Amino acid sequence: MKRNRHLxxxxxxLLTGILLFTACGAGASESGAGAGAxxxxxxxxxxxxxxxxxxxxxxxxxxxxxxTEAAEVAEPEPEPEEPNxxxxxxxxxxxxxxxxxxxxLLYLDEGFQVIGICHENEDAIDAYGEKELVGLSLExxxxxxxxxxxxxxxxxxxxxxxxxxxxVADTTVITDDTVLRAAxxxxxEALEKTEKEVAVETVISEEVQRSAHIEKSMVTCPDCGGxxxxxxxxxxxxxxxxxxxxxCGGxxxVDCQNPICDHGKCTRCGGSGKSTCFGCNGTGVNxxxxxxxxxCGGSGKERCEYCHGTGNCERCNGTxxxxxxALDQHxxxxxxxxxxxxxx
Numbered sequence: 001m002k003r004n005r006h007l008x009x010x011x012x013x014l015l016t017g018i019l020l021f022t023a024c025g026a027g028a029s030e031s032g033a034g035a036g037a038x039x040x041x042x043x044x045x046x047x048x049x050x051x052x053x054x055x056x057x058x059x060x061x062x063x064x065x066x067x068t069e070a071a072e073v074a075e076p077e078p079e080p081e082e083p084n085x086x087x088x089x090x091x092x093x094x095x096x097x098x099x100x101x102x103x104x105l106l107y108l109d110e111g112f113q114v115i116g117i118c119h120e121n122e123d124a125i126d127a128y129g130e131k132e133l134v135g136l137s138l139e140x141x142x143x144x145x146x147x148x149x150x151x152x153x154x155x156x157x158x159x160x161x162x163x164x165x166x167x168v169a170d171t172t173v174i175t176d177d178t179v180l181r182a183a184x185x186x187x188x189e190a191l192e193k194t195e196k197e198v199a200v201e202t203v204i205s206e207e208v209q210r211s212a213h214i215e216k217s218m219v220t221c222p223d224c225g226g227x228x229x230x231x232x233x234x235x236x237x238x239x240x241x242x243x244x245x246x247x248c249g250g251x252x253x254v255d256c257q258n259p260i261c262d263h264g265k266c267t268r269c270g271g272s273g274k275s276t277c278f279g280c281n282g283t284g285v286n287x288x289x290x291x292x293x294x295x296c297g298g299s300g301k302e303r304c305e306y307c308h309g310t311g312n313c314e315r316c317n318g319t320x321x322x323x324x325x326a327l328d329q330h331x332x333x334x335x336x337x338x339x340x341x342x343x344x
Contacts, residue, residue, distance in 0.1 A: 083129075085117075085119055085125060085128075085129045086116075086117065086118050086119060087107075087115075087116045087117055087134050088107070088116050088118060089107050089115045089116040091169070092107040092108060092109060092115060092116060092169055092170075093108055093109050093110045093168075093169060093170040093173045093174055094108050094165065094166075094167060094168045094169060094170070094173075094174045094179060095107055095108070095165075095166045095167040095169075096108060096138065096163065096164065096165060096166065096179065096180070096183055097120075097162075097163070097164040097166045098142060098145050098161070098162075098163055098183070098187075099161070099162040099163075099164070100145070100146070100149045100154055100155060100159065100161050100162075101123050101149075101154045101156075101159075102119075102121065102123040102124040102126070102127040102128060102145075102149055102152075102154055103120040103121050103123070103124055104117055104118065104119055104120060104124050104128060104133075104145065105117065105118040105120055105166065106133070106138070106141060108138060108179065110170065110173040112137060112138040112179055112182065113135070113136070113137055113138070114133050114134055114135065114136050114137070114138065114141045115134060115135075116134065117133050117134060123154060126152070127148055127149055127152045127154055128145065128148060131144060131148060133145075138179065138182055138183055138186070139182060139183075139186040142163075142183050142186045142187055142190065143186055143189075143190045146161065146187060146190040146191060146194075147190060147193075150194050150196075155194060155196065155198065156196075156198075157196050157197055157198070158197050158198070158199075159196075159198050159199075160198070160199045160200070160201055161187050161191070161198060161199070161200045161201070162201050162202075162203060163180065163183045163184055163187060163200065163201070163202050163203070164202070164203040164204070164205060165177065165179065165180045165202075165203070165204045165205060165208050165214070166205050166207075166208070167205070167207065167208065168208050168211070168212040168214065171211075171212050174212065174214070175212075175214070176214060176217065177202075177204060177214055177215070177216050177217055180202050180204065180216075181202070181217065181343070181344065183202075184200055184202050184343075187200045188200050202216065202343065204216060216343055216344075217343065217344035218341040218342065218343060218344060219341065219342060219343075219344045220340065220341060220342075221335055221336035221339070221340050221341055221342045253321050253322070253323065254321070254322060254323075255320060255321060255322075256313060256315055256316035256319075256320050256321060256322050257315075257322070258313050258314075258315040258316065260306055260313065261313035261315060261316060261320065262313075263320045264312055264313055264316055264317075264318040264319055264320035265311060265312060265313065265318065266304060266306050266307035266310075266311055266312060266313055266314075268304055268305075268306040268307070269304035269306065269307060269311060270311075271311040271312070272304075272311055273303065273304055273307060273309040273310055273311040274301040274302065274303065274304060274309070275301065275302060275303075275304040275305070275306075276300065276301065276302075277293060277295050277296035277299070277300050277301060277302045278295070278302075279293050279294070279295030279296065279302075280293035280295065280296060280300060282300040282301070283300055284296060284298040284299060284300040285298065
């Protein structure tokens with residue numbers, strides 16, 4: 001009996017322990033769940049109302065922090081693009097390149113009006129970028145280019161203005177070098193106003209010569225008559241930059257320059273070949289003793305020592321013409337450079 005009581009007591013204690021342990025576990029679970037829920041609520045609350053601090057410790061919201069970060073990483077604004085002064089037309093008759101140092105390419109229509117322009121270097125943009133050249137005639141455009149280059153200091157003494165017929169797009173309109181000559185003549189007129197020694201050269205590009213078969217119009221050189229030889233004529237003053245003047249016009253013959261030649265005749269004897277005897281002064285007798293002059297035999301005349309009795313100028317042999325000195329010196333004509341032709 002006592003033994004059964006002891007067993008019952010033991011079982012009762014075990015059951016009581018089990019019940020207590022189960023109750024404690026449930027409480028712990030409820031406590032942990034409550035703490036977790038509170039933490040979750042705090043996180044959610046932080047998400048809905050986030051707060052951070054800036055460098056000074058001042059609280060700031062997440063939105064403010066995000067805006068600050070975005071401002072810090074924002075890309076810089078792009079620099080403004082440089083203005084484009086070029087106007088390139090789709091169709092045109094030809095192009096003319098004008099080069100002083102500023103260099104531009106002019107696009108022309110069939111009436112030689114400027115319908116486009118390309119500034120080919122920085123100097124051209126500086127000099128002509130603000131100029132309204134499109135719409136001008138070729139002559140007005142070339143005049144503007146030269147006047148502006150002078151004003152901007154690009155036109156130097158003894159420089160060369162080069163004008164090139166660069167391209168012919170319409171060979172039915174551009175059939176010769178008329179457009180090139182028009183530009184050249186305008187350039188020369190404009191340069192005269194500057195009072196500077198500036199040359200003008202014209203060029204026809206190889207492409208135009210080959211494809212359009214356009215060559216420069218040439219005429220006989222007026223200074224050498226087509227011979228390519230330049231006569232010294234009157235020499236310019238010492239130190240002058242002037243070129244010698246032509247005297248024979250390329251014929252190779254000039255008037256005799258002998259000071260005792262009068263149309264081929266000797267002026268000392270009047271063309272007779274005889275001059276007054278210097279021994280008797282033309283009297284035929286000796287002034288001392290009255291005897292016959294032994295120099296002239298009493299004639300009062302003797303052979304002219306200047307023409308040696310021929311009566312003709314020794315230099316021209318009575319023709320009054322002599323060979324041009326340039327032919328002997330092989331002097332090249334400075335105007336046509338020996339070609340005998342110049343541009344029309």
